[in-house]
Amino acid sequence: MSMTYFDHNATTPLDPCVLEAMLPFLGGHFANPSATYTAGRDARRAIEQAREQVAAALDASPSEVIFTASGSEANNLLIRGVADAWCNAGHPPGHLACSSIEHPCVAEPVRALGRAGWTTDALPVDTTGQVDVTAVTALPENTRVLSVMLANNETGALQPVAALAEAFRSRANNATQEPACFHTDAVQALGKHPVSFAAFQAAGGHAMTVSSHKIGGPKGAAALLRDRQISLAPLVYGGGQEQGLRAGTENVAAIVGFGAACARAVADLEGRSSRARALQQQLESWLKSRGAVIFSAAAERLPNTTFAAFPGIDGETLVSLLDRQDVAIASGAACGSGKQGVSSVLLAMGVDPVLAKGAIRISLGMMSYAATSQVDVDRLIGQLDKVLSQLQRFAAVA
């Protein structure tokens, strides 16, 4: 039997239409986009068309789109790029802040700069997993970056980024310097929730990250959207690609795929959201009827994400027992290296570490070519029911 997949927040299968758009660039159209002959100019045109597709999907201008190879790289480029540009201009290191529930590719570069002379802090979240807007007023005047994600990858909780951006803009600031940068990681939000870079900028935001493989595009492409007022230094120096901010011959096929995926990720968002929301509600009522705790239940959340725990049952055990039945879900703290631990997001929310160890994440497919169906949810419920009964019988005789 083929796998029933409930880990769409980790990655999505490649959309067949996206693959079709990419194929010419994996075959005959292989020229370097920096070449000045016809084939090179064709490759350049394909990249610029993809840039327009990404910009159109996100309500941005093409000149604001910087292609990178991953969301992780885009987040690093923003945080380290702002910090380096600031110091390159002769300023002493300042202050950097992010929320306490950021993905490691935001939290770790902030920590790394903390070891290199910057002061840092992490804004707290409440028990529903939402960042406290009032904490922004306490940020020091020399804060150069505040990064808060639009939707959390584990709980799905949407963050009040517009209110945070407003609060960040209106707090005491040194008016003679370039604006401090408010950044949002929108990697999990795109394709599942409305995302507009223009609206974000109007609220006071400056930079946003999106990633291709979360929306039916290929791995190996992502983008940082950046307001041109924000100075950035590159992470990779070299040939001057991407406005001198990301040297290296472009991955044309992946960028073309990303552009095609963006166009599809914003189509029929309302219809796709309401179908996912209905399945999410059905799944969560069943989980609660079997004694599960749903994390961030009281927060506004993505319609595809359920983060839950059954008290007394280890999350990783559930993942591996379901895996034997060809059902793929994620445990709470699975990270890039495959190491298991307790979710730092849940700890930041004040969840008891013993309960947090039981966390499982079920993320439904929302893209039309790979949408989770009623049959899929019924299969998950059926298999989870069997596995839970098995574990409960085992606990009774142990």
Ligand SMILES: Cc1ncc(COP(=O)(O)O)c(C=O)c1O
């Ligand atoms: C919220 C968030 N930001 C960033 C990333 C990293 O994106 P990428 O896998 O493209 O590096 C992820 C990946 O899971 C994520 O969930």
